Amino acid sequence: MTAYWIAQGVGVLAFAVGITTFINRDERRFKLQLAGYSAIIGLHFFLMGATPAGFSAELNAVRTVISLRTRSVWIMSLFIALTLGLGLAKFTHLMELLPIVGTVASTWALFRCKGLTTRCVMWCSTACWVTHNFWLGSIGGTLIEGSFLIMNGLNIIRFWRMQKRGIDPFLVEKKVQEQE
Structure with missing residues (x-):
């Protein structure tokens, strides 16, 4: 088995882990599953x-795990600086800017947004990543980010419709926050 196919296998494993991430309405479970997917x-x-x-x-x-503990602007700024520093230090093609832009956007979303707004910004971040992954030729990465784009988009519509009917889709999250 070549290194290429091992890499593709790890991408498919990430797909399996990440496929249900955006279905979670509980912010903690959402973030923990997103962190696991990101590591893989x-x-x-x-x-x-x-x-x-x-x-x-x-x-x-x-960053996702740390965002469970704090919403500090300083910590958020540190992660944005690290993303820019590490990402820009090694980039060789303009398409490689997309994951950097997507990561900066999702960092902002996880530290400064809640509920539906978080998912909307994450959707934009996902659009950056899926474009990059397709360009790279990453089978698993394109599949998972394409699935995220569709699933998160459908859930955004579903949650928005719930809100229009007077139902708070993130009530579970708010109850947990009140107990803490």
Whole structure:
């Protein structure tokens, strides 16, 4: 088995882990599952030779876990600086800017947004990543991010419709926050 197919296998594993991430309405479970997915897809990108995307994905994993504990602007700024520093240091093609832009947007969303707004910004971030992954030739990365784009988009519509009917789709999240 070649290194290429091992890398693709890790990408498919990330697909299996990440496929249900955006269905979660509970913010904690959503973020933990997103962190696990990010760690695996980061390994996939390093194995594919896409170092800027690998750094961005691994930073995503750490950042997502930390965002469970704090919404500090300073911590958010640190992760944005790390993303820009590590990503821009190794980029060689304009398409490699997309995961960096996507990571900066999702970092902002996880630290500064809640509920439906988080998912909308994450959807835009996903659009950056799916475009990059298709360009890179990442089978698992394109499948998962394309699935995220569709699933998150459908859930955004579903949650928005619930809100229009007077139902708070994130009530579970708010009850947990009140108990803490």
